[in-house]
Amino acid sequence: MSKSKPIYLDYASTTPIDERVAEKMLEYMTFNNNFGNAASRSHSFGWQADEAVELARSHVANLVNCDPREIVWTSGATEADNLAIKGIANFYKTKGKHIITSKIEHKAVLDPCRQLERHGFDVTYLEPNEGGVITPGAVRDAIREDTILVSIMHINNELGTINDIASIGELTRENGIFFHVDAAQSTGKVDIDLSTLKVDLMSFSAHKTYGPKGIGALFVRRKPRVRIEAQIHGGGHERGMRSGTLATHQIVGMGEAFRLAKEEMKSDSVKVTEFHEYFLEEVKKIDEIYINGDIQNKVPNILNVSFNFIEGESLIMGLKDIAVSSGSACTSASLEPSYVLRALGRKDELAHSSIRFSFGRFTTKDDVGNTLKLLSNVVDRLRELSPLWEMHLDGIDLDTVEWQAH
Amino acid sequence: MAYSKKVVDKFENTLKNPEKFNVGRFDPKDGDVGTGMVGAPACGDVMKLQIKCKQEGNQHIIEDVKFKTYGCGSAIASSAELVEMLIGKTLDEAKEIKNKDLAEVLELPPIKIHCSVLAEDSIKQAIEDYESKQ
Numbered sequence A: 001m002s003k004s005k006p007i008y009l010d011y012a013s014t015t016p017i018d019e020r021v022a023e024k025m026l027e028y029m030t031f032n033n034n035f036g037n038a039a040s041r042s043h044s045f046g047w048q049a050d051e052a053v054e055l056a057r058s059h060v061a062n063l064v065n066c067d068p069r070e071i072v073w074t075s076g077a078t079e080a081d082n083l084a085i086k087g088i089a090n091f092y093k094t095k096g097k098h099i100i101t102s103k104i105e106h107k108a109v110l111d112p113c114r115q116l117e118r119h120g121f122d123v124t125y126l127e128p129n130e131g132g133v134i135t136p137g138a139v140r141d142a143i144r145e146d147t148i149l150v151s152i153m154h155i156n157n158e159l160g161t162i163n164d165i166a167s168i169g170e171l172t173r174e175n176g177i178f179f180h181v182d183a184a185q186s187t188g189k190v191d192i193d194l195s196t197l198k199v200d201l202m203s204f205s206a207h208k209t210y211g212p213k214g215i216g217a218l219f220v221r222r223k224p225r226v227r228i229e230a231q232i233h234g235g236g237h238e239r240g241m242r243s244g245t246l247a248t249h250q251i252v253g254m255g256e257a258f259r260l261a262k263e264e265m266k267s268d269s270v271k272v273t274e275f276h277e278y279f280l281e282e283v284k285k286i287d288e289i290y291i292n293g294d295i296q297n298k299v300p301n302i303l304n305v306s307f308n309f310i311e312g313e314s315l316i317m318g319l320k321d322i323a324v325s326s327g328s329a330c331t332s333a334s335l336e337p338s339y340v341l342r343a344l345g346r347k348d349e350l351a352h353s354s355i356r357f358s359f360g361r362f363t364t365k366d367d368v369g370n371t372l373k374l375l376s377n378v379v380d381r382l383r384e385l386s387p388l389w390e391m392h393l394d395g396i397d398l399d400t401v402e403w404q405a406h
Numbered sequence B: 001m002a003y004s005k006k007v008v009d010k011f012e013n014t015l016k017n018p019e020k021f022n023v024g025r026f027d028p029k030d031g032d033v034g035t036g037m038v039g040a041p042a043c044g045d046v047m048k049l050q051i052k053c054k055q056e057g058n059q060h061i062i063e064d065v066k067f068k069t070y071g072c073g074s075a076i077a078s079s080a081e082l083v084e085m086l087i088g089k090t091l092d093e094a095k096e097i098k099n100k101d102l103a104e105v106l107e108l109p110p111i112k113i114h115c116s117v118l119a120e121d122s123i124k125q126a127i128e129d130y131e132s133k134q
Helices: A019-026 A044-064 A077-091 A106-119 A138-140 A164-176 A248-283 A314-316 A341-345 A349-350 A367-385 A387-393 B006-018 B071-086 B093-094 B099-106 B110-133
Strands: A072-073 A098-102 A120-124 A147-151 A178-182 A200-205 A218-219 A290-292 A302-307 A352-358 B032-039 B047-055 B059-070
Touching: A019 A248, A044 A072, A044 A248, A044 B032, A072 A077, A077 A106, A077 A147, A077 A178, A077 A218, A098 A106, A106 A120, A120 A138, A120 A387, A138 A164, A164 A178, A178 B099, A248 A302, A248 A341, A248 A367, A302 B006, A314 A367, A314 B006, A314 B071, A341 A349, A349 A352, A352 B071, A387 B059, B006 B071, B006 B099, B032 B110, B047 B071, B047 B093, B047 B110, B059 B071, B071 B099, B071 B110, B093 B110
Parallel strands: A098 A120, A098 A147, A147 A178, A178 A200
Antiparallel strands: A072 A218, A200 A218, A290 A302, A302 A352, B032 B047, B047 B059
């Protein structure tokens, strides 16, 4: 292959900014355009910026069916998660010190929870079922007298599995516990209706939905009212919940991206579902592969596959013209295989062998076809190189071998 | 992953042309074959190295080598590099090969040094196995 651009199948890590979004953003930067500070009340520059920010807020609210006044701008979903979790914990710490979350959350949820543990909070980390789903039953069983917060993601970023946030919300509301949902992977993929969901806080990210990086939002419910302690102070912007001059161009970008998401969710989804079916059908023709995550209960834009007897990083190196990610230890800075895949209770080697393919708005059928062709070729070659594959073909059960771990 | 061009080239060439780069197997039961296998699937790498030797005087010389490796790109590149270093060497010379030598040739990033350690261990084991048969 020539030096053409690699095929991008990593939409779950980030999406490109939609051209239409980038165009809108450019209108909010330079002197000849609208560059004002939305907090400036004394002149038209400020008023125009404020207007753009409020319009964007309504676009975000509109996608998830909430009141625009319930949207707080943040620098991304990581900050939104931090604000929700630490914000609730610190505001309501006199009510209780117990938090429930899961082992398959994003680090943006797990790390704030760990931080709270260091400050005297008690956190329960729920195990997913073998399909990678956190069941309402598991949440119910973990609720205690002193539980103040449940934080469970909507769609898992590695597996694409969907948690039943409607049922979990019923449980938390009944028990007077706040419910936070990380929905970074959900917007533009599945319907979210906050007028019916009993979710108290929800985190959003722009750059997973064709908006810019560096901007996100936290939904904070007004009725029944949810209060949080601010984590960033300095001017009292965003009703005191998040200070700092608003990044108008970023916000406009997120607003436009979410407006487009609402308009194009159906057509995006039809296309991606088609790719998912095609990919799944073809990849199943490869021997000894495992789909990670409950195939009946996931979004079609993410497909996580383990290619047994092949290590994921070498597979990625072999697929050098395809941009994907792996749960392999070798692709992580920590040299630990994916904690999400490990939480499914499978063998570690299946985590090492996993690749996440994620499709999006700009994926073409050719991209998928070419990837599949290359994939089966590289898998064959790497298995030719694999002593484990050789042993498998010789009928040796690898679980009975005494390995010399080093 | 910030690999040197050497690692990438070695990996890609081995993948493209496995026979030329000594991928394969000997019958481990043969008297002139020594087999070493180190690592574990759960850790993400397993290296299997086989040497075929002949005796010349009181020296044993490595005539041919075959390997198979399950692991990341640098583990595969390290094995392929090691194999080339071994052919034609006496067992005493082969014992002198250290993981440092491999890491230097391939310019392995620090986090990947364990791949070269694995390679060193595999040759030690293969020699032991061969010597136990003599």
